[in-house]
Amino acid sequence: MDDTLLDIGEVARASGLAPSALRFYERKGLIAPVGRNGLRRAYLPGTLDRLALITCARDAGFTLAEIGRFLDAGPDDAELRARMAVKEREVDELVSRLTRLRDSLRHVLVCDHDPLVECPEFKQAVRRVSVPE
Amino acid sequence: MDDTLLDIGEVARASGLAPSALRFYERKGLIAPVGRNGLRRAYLPGTLDRLALITCARDAGFTLAEIGRFLDAGPDDAELRARMAVKEREVDELVSRLTRLRDSLRHVLVCDHDPLVECPEFKQAVRRVSVPE
DNA sequence: CTGCGACTTGAAGCGCGGTTCAAGTCAAGG
DNA sequence: CCTTGACTTGAACCGCGCTTCAAGTCGCAG
Numbered sequence: 001m002d003d004t005l006l007d008i009g010e011v012a013r014a015s016g017l018a019p020s021a022l023r024f025y026e027r028k029g030l031i032a033p034v035g036r037n038g039l040r041r042a043y044l045p046g047t048l049d050r051l052a053l054i055t056c057a058r059d060a061g062f063t064l065a066e067i068g069r070f071l072d073a074g075p076d077d078a079e080l081r082a083r084m085a086v087k088e089r090e091v092d093e094l095v096s097r098l099t100r101l102r103d104s105l106r107h108v109l110v111c112d113h114d115p116l117v118e119c120p121e122f123k124q125a126v127r128r129v130s131v132p133e
Numbered sequence: 134m135d136d137t138l139l140d141i142g143e144v145a146r147a148s149g150l151a152p153s154a155l156r157f158y159e160r161k162g163l164i165a166p167v168g169r170n171g172l173r174r175a176y177l178p179g180t181l182d183r184l185a186l187i188t189c190a191r192d193a194g195f196t197l198a199e200i201g202r203f204l205d206a207g208p209d210d211a212e213l214r215a216r217m218a219v220k221e222r223e224v225d226e227l228v229s230r231l232t233r234l235r236d237s238l239r240h241v242l243v244c245d246h247d248p249l250v251e252c253p254e255f256k257q258a259v260r261r262v263s264v265p266e
Numbered sequence: 267c268t269g270c271g272a273c274t275t276g277a278a279g280c281g282c283g284g285t286t287c288a289a290g291t292c293a294a295g296g
Numbered sequence: 297c298c299t300t301g302a303c304t305t306g307a308a309c310c311g312c313g314c315t316t317c318a319a320g321t322c323g324c325a326g
Contacts, residue, residue: 007302007303008302008303009302009303018284018285019302019303020284020285020286021283021284021285023304023305024283024284024285028283037292037293037303038291038292038293038303038304039291039292039303039304039305040292040293040302040303040304041303041304049256053256056230056234057234058283059227059230060230060231060234063281063282063283064282064283065282071248072248073248073249076247077249080249081242084238084241084242085242087238088235088238088239088242091231091234091235091238092235094192094231095228095231095232095235097189097192097193098193098224098227098228098231099228101189101190101193101224102221102224102225102228105217105220105221105224106221108217109214109217109218109221114209115204115205115206116206116210116213123182123186140272140273141272141273142272142273151314151315152272152273153314153315153316154313154314154315156274156275157313157314157315161313170322170323171273171274171321171322171323172273172274172275172321172322173272173273173274173322173323174273174274191313196311196312196313197312197313198312
C-alpha cells in the first residue's frame with residue numbers, strides 16, 4: 001500500500017539494531033509502529049531518526065528508562081531540562097576522563113616498561129583520569 | 134604488625150568500592166591481597182593505584198575480563214599492544230561522539246521546540262553523532 | 267569469658283539490555 | 297493450493313557487574 005512505511009526487517013537493517021531489540025524498545029515505550037500490516041509492524045521513516053538518537057544516548061551511558069522520559073517532553077518541562085543540564089555536566093566530565101585515558105593509551109603504545117602498567121607516565125596519567133581536576 | 138598493610142574495609146573506603154566488589158575483582162583475578170591476617174585480607178597500598186586504573190578503564194567501557202588481560206602484560210606482548218591500539222581508536226571515537234552529544238545537550242538547554250527532540254539543530258547534531266565524520 | 271563488630275565463605279539474587287526459543291500467523295509466488 | 301520465509305507472541309534464558317544473604321571465624325575491649 002504505502003511503500004513509505006517500513007517493515008521491522010527494514011528498520012533493523014537500516015538502524016543496525018536487531019528486530020528483537022526493536023520489539024524490546026517497543027515494550028519499554030521508546031518506539032512504536034504507526035500501524036500494522038496484518039500482524040506486521042509498519043514504521044514511519046522518522047523512526048530511524050528516533051533510533052539514531054536512542055542509540056547515541058545509550059552509547060553515552062543513558063539508561064533506556066532515562067531515554068524514554070527524555071523522548072516525550074515539551075519545552076516547558078522544567079524537570080527534564082534540569083536532568084539534561086545534569087547530564088550535560090556528566091557527559092562533559094566523561095569526555096575529560098576519556099580524553100586523558102586515550103592519551104594514556106597513546107603513550108603506553110610507545111613506551112617500554114615491564115609490566116606496561118608500571119610506566120610512571122602512564123600511572124601519572126591514570127591519576128589525572130581518576131582525580132577530577 | 135606491618136601497619137602499611139591495608140584491611141579490606143580501608144581499601145574499600147579509600148577506593149570508593151564496596152568490599153563485595155573487591156572480593157568480586159579478586160575472583161576475577163584483577164587484584165589480590167599480599168597476604169592474610171588470620172582470615173583477613175591484607176593489601177599493599179599500591180593496590181589503590183591498581184584499583185584507580187581498574188575503575189577508570191571500566192568507566193571507559195572496558196569489561197573486567199579485558200582489564201584483567203591488560204593488567205598482566207609486559208612490553209613484549211605484541212597482541213596486547215595491538216588490542217590497546219584498537220582501544221585507543223575506540224576511545225578516541227567515543228570521545229568525538231560524546232563531545233557532539235554534549236554540544237547537542239547544551240543547545241537543547243536553551244532552545245524551545247515542542248517536543249524538544251524535534252529541534253532541527255538538535256536533530257542535526259544527533260546525526261553528526263551517529264555518522265562517523 | 268563474653269560480647270561485639272568487622273571480617274570470612276559460597277551461593278543465590280538482582281537490574282540492565284537484550285537474545286533465543288517454540289509455536290503460531292500471514293502474504294506473495296509458483 | 298501449498299510452500300516459503302518473514303513476521304507475530306510470551307516466556308525463558310544470557311552475560312555482566314555486582315549485592316545480599318546465611319552461616320561461620322576472628323581479634324580486641326570490657
